Every structure is written in C-alpha cells, then in structure tokens.
Amino acid sequence: MDKICVSDTDGFGVEVILNEEDSAAAPCCVHGPALLFVKVCVGGQQGRRFYACSACRDRKDCSFFQWQDEKVSKARLLAREEENKAKQPPFTHEEFRSRFLQVVSLPLAQRRFCQTCQLLLLPADWAAHSAHSILLDVSAAQLRRPSQLLRPLDNKKTNAQYLFTDRSGHFLLDLFAALGFQKVLCLGTPRLHELIKIRNSEGSGRVMKSLLLDIDYRYSQFCGEEEFGHYNMFNHHFFNGKAAEKRLEDFLHEEGGEKVVMVTDPPFGGLVRPLAHSFSKICSQWRSLQSPETQGAELPMVWIFPYFFEPRILECFASFSMLDYQVDYDNHPLYKHGGRGRKQSPVRLFTNLRPSNVVLPPEEGYRFCSLCQRYVSSGNQHCPQCDACTSKDGREWKHCFLCNKCVKPTWLHCSGCGHCALEDHPCGRRGSGCFSCGSTDHKRRACPVSSGAVRHRP
Numbered sequence: 001m002d003k004i005c006v007s008d009t010d011g012f013g014v015e016v017i018l019n020e021e022d023s024a025a026a027p028c029c030v031h032g033p034a035l036l037f038v039k040v041c042v043g044g045q046q047g048r049r050f051y052a053c054s055a056c057r058d059r060k061d062c063s064f065f066q067w068q069d070e071k072v073s074k075a076r077l078l079a080r081e082e083e084n085k086a087k088q089p090p091f092t093h094e095e096f097r098s099r100f101l102q103v104v105s106l107p108l109a110q111r112r113f114c115q116t117c118q119l120l121l122l123p124a125d126w127a128a129h130s131a132h133s134i135l136l137d138v139s140a141a142q143l144r145r146p147s148q149l150l151r152p153l154d155n156k157k158t159n160a161q162y163l164f165t166d167r168s169g170h171f172l173l174d175l176f177a178a179l180g181f182q183k184v185l186c187l188g189t190p191r192l193h194e195l196i197k198i199r200n201s202e203g204s205g206r207v208m209k210s211l212l213l214d215i216d217y218r219y220s221q222f223c224g225e226e227e228f229g230h231y232n233m234f235n236h237h238f239f240n241g242k243a244a245e246k247r248l249e250d251f252l253h254e255e256g257g258e259k260v261v262m263v264t265d266p267p268f269g270g271l272v273r274p275l276a277h278s279f280s281k282i283c284s285q286w287r288s289l290q291s292p293e294t295q296g297a298e299l300p301m302v303w304i305f306p307y308f309f310e311p312r313i314l315e316c317f318a319s320f321s322m323l324d325y326q327v328d329y330d331n332h333p334l335y336k337h338g339g340r341g342r343k344q345s346p347v348r349l350f351t352n353l354r355p356s357n358v359v360l361p362p363e364e365g366y367r368f369c370s371l372c373q374r375y376v377s378s379g380n381q382h383c384p385q386c387d388a389c390t391s392k393d394g395r396e397w398k399h400c401f402l403c404n405k406c407v408k409p410t411w412l413h414c415s416g417c418g419h420c421a422l423e424d425h426p427c428g429r430r431g432s433g434c435f436s437c438g439s440t441d442h443k444r445r446a447c448p449v450s451s452g453a454v455r456h457r458p
Contacts, residue, residue, distance in 0.1 A: 013040045016035050054274065100143075100222060104140075144197070150218050164189070168327045184208055185248075187279075210227060212229070213248070230244070279303070301320075324376045328347070379394050407420040
C-alpha cells in the first residue's frame with residue numbers, strides 16, 4: 001500500500017492512500033474514480049477514511065464525498081449516476097469531430113464560435129446561441145490553434161491552463177528533435193501538441209507524432225480520436241474507456257525505432273504523489289512493450305513544475321534532476337522569462353534525460369558548467385564547498401558555513417533557530433514537523449519510522 005501525505009498542519013494532516021484494490025472499488029464522480037483519503041493526527045493516529053474527487057481539492061468545484069465504510073442506498077447511487085451523466089460533454093468525440101469537419105467546409109462568413117458555450121457552431125445552432133457572445137469569421141489559422149481560441153480554464157488546483165509561450169514550446173520541440181524523438185506524449189500540454197501539428201504542416205524539420213491526453217474535453221472539437229484522449233492524470237482515468245487506453249498503448253509502442261518522450265505540465269496546485277502514481281503506470285506500460293534487452297530502461301520524461309516542488313518530485317522519481325531552464329506562459333502574469341530576482345518564472349524542467357544532453361540556449365544567458373556537467377542559468381554560480389551549482393531560482397545563492405549549504409541571498413543565519421531564514425522571520429516558532437515521531441527535522445512523508453516515504457519506479 002502506498003500512503004501519501006497530502007498536507008501537514010499544526011493539528012492534523014490528510015493522506016491519500018493509493019493501491020490497486022481500493023482503486024478498483026472506488027466510487028466515481030464526474031471526474032472518474034475517487035481517491036481514498038484518511039485524516040492523520042499528531043502521533044500518527046488515523047481517523048475515518050473517506051473518498052473524495054481525484055481532480056478537485058476544493059469541494060466547491062466537486063462536492064463528491066463518501067465515507068469508505070458508508071452504505072450508500074440504491075436511490076443515492078442512481079441519483080449520483082444521473083448527476084454524472086448530466087455533467088458529461090454535450091457530444092461524443094466522434095460527434096465533435098463530425099461537427100468540426102462540417103465547420104471547416106463552410107465559407108468563412110459562416111464559421112462561428114460561441115465564446116459563451118466554448119463551442120463551434122453549425123448554421124442550425126445559430127438561433128439557440130443568438131444571445132451569446134459569438135466570434136465570427138473563424139479562420140483556418142484559428143482552427144489550427146485552439147489553445148488561442150478556447151478560454152483557458154483557471155482553477156489552479158484542478159485544471160488550470162497556463163499555456164506555453166512559443167519560446168518555451170519551440171525550445172522543447174527543438175530539444176526533442178535533437179535527441180532523436182519521433183513521438184511526443186503530451187499530458188496536459190495542448191499548446192505543445194498544436195505546435196507539433198503546425199510544424200508538421202509547415203515541413204519544419206522531421207515529422208513528429210503527438211498524442212494529447214487532457215482533462216479538457218473541449219479539445220475533442222479540434223482533434224481526432226487518434227490524437228486526443230479525454231484523460232484525468234490524477235487517477236489515470238480515460239473517460240472514453242478501453243478504446244482510448246488502447247490508443248495510448250499503440251502510441252507507446254516504438255515500432256520501427258520511433259522513440260517516445262513524455263512531457264507533462266500538471267496544475268501547480270495538484271497533488272504530486274497521485275500524479276506520480278499515474279505517470280508510473282504509463283512508464284510501466286511503456287516498459288512492458290520494450291524488448292527483453294531493454295527491459296530496465298526508463299521512459300524518457302519531462303515533468304514541468306515549479307522548482308519548490310523538487311523534494312516531492314525526487315521522492316517519487318529518484319532518477320530525475322531539475323534543470324535551470326525557465327518555462328514561461330502566455331497567460332500567467334508572473335511566470336515570465338527574462339525577469340530579475342523574484343520576477344523570474346519559478347517553473348522548471350524535471351527530467352530523467354541526461355542533463356548534459358539538454359542544451360539550454362546560450363543567447364538567453366545559459367552556460368555549461370563543466371564541473372556539474374549540465375547547463376545552468378547565468379546567476380547560478382558553482383559553489384566549491386557544495387561542489388555544485390546550487391541556485392534554484394535564478395539568483396546567485398551564498399554558502400552558509402554554519403548550515404553547511406547554500407541559501408538564498410536574502411537569508412541570514414539565525415542563532416536562535418539554528419538555520420538560515422529571512423531577517424524578519426518569526427524566530428523560535430516551532431514547525432509542525434512529523435506527525436508520526438514528533439521530530440521537527442522532517443515531515444511525515446520522509447519519516448524513517450513511518451511507511452509514508454515511498455518512491456515510485458519510473
């Protein structure tokens with residue numbers, strides 16, 4: 001059983017429990033099978049277990065809740081089933097695709113997109129949407145870039161869509177091409193998927209294949225079933241069932257030597273361990289398709305996430321390393337490239353690719369550290385005491401000989417706390433520490449006497 005700490009507070013924490021037996025028995029909300037949670041009090045005492053939505057951490061977004069040992073009446077089960085059906089997409093994937101092809105065949109003056117309903121309209125739909133906000137004369141170029149046509153989802157804990165700038169998107173594609181990848185599995189990266197299609201249509205370099213898996217069903221309007229799957233990465237759920245799972249398996253099969261790389265950009269407020277659990281399942285599926293002589297290999301993966309999640313990601317994937325490349329987004333006010341200090345994007349690449357093979361653009365100030373054998377940002381200086389380029393946020397960090405590590409430039413060593421912190425920090429406040437053993441040196445998920453510290457094999 002994989003017990004995973006979700007949050008630590010002064011009085012209690014909540015763990016999500018991941019195992020195949022409980023997953024098979026889990027009730028479903030509109031987002032697929034729920035996850036099993038348990039409240040943990042100081043000292044490791046556990047409360048009553050309950051199921052909650054896998055994708056939404058806020059009950060306002062999905063109110064699903066059920067005690068694990070609760071007996072649910074048939075009437076309630078039927079009502080839940082009806083509610084789930086009512087919240088499904090208005091059309092099947094096949095119907096969405098048929099509508100798209102009909103829209104494409106229309107003259108420009110008849111191509112319309114309802115911005116209120118986020119739906120491509122056929123002439124027969126116009127009357128029903130007459131009071132809505134309508135985008136007229138939808139061009140072929142707009143249809144090729146649905147991420148610019150659709151309104152981005154903005155719930156950072158569930159499905160926030162921060163869309164890559166073309167700078168970041170093209171950097172990733174140039175990197176994958178240089179490393180010889182012909183297939184890109186895009187988990188929650190619609191902008192990257194459409195850039196691949198555009199580059200293929202323009203004949204820009206070697207043709208790449210792409211499969212987009214995303215919880216946003218609206219992309220069903222613009223992508224065929226062979227290139228898009230409605231998917232929840234928090235519980236590895238395919239909304240279209242076995243057929244969609246088979247398409248993923250076919251895509252992972254490296255027929256004719258076509259190398260696959262997986263790239264994912266999850267919501268930053270999402271839980272790391274359930275994500276890692278899903279990604280590990282994809283890795284295992286890829287590994288099962290390899291020849292006997294390569295059974296020990298790992299699926300090449302790039303996980304895009306803020307740098308301050310590094311400890312949690314490395315707990316799950318020990319072979320990963322964090323690279324200095326700053327990922328930026330078109331529709332995020334702060335996550336931009338080229339800023340200074342705290343105005344720099346905190347989003348980085350976590351990957352099992354060999355760091356020395358990931359060449360970061362020197363025209364943006366990145367340079368190669370021959371001691372670390374990787375590319376680093378201009379402000380990331382090599383520390384002789386740590387024997388590493390230690391900066392995480394793009395600024396030059398300083399070495400504290402009392403802490404025996406490098407720290408942020410704005411931190412000072414506090415003799416009262418025994419470690420470095422901001423100058424105006426609340427000195428002496430006791431941290432929440434570990435719920436299992438009471439130590440303040442670590443959290444429950446890293447406790448040496450608890451079963452909470454679990455690594456996933458990628």
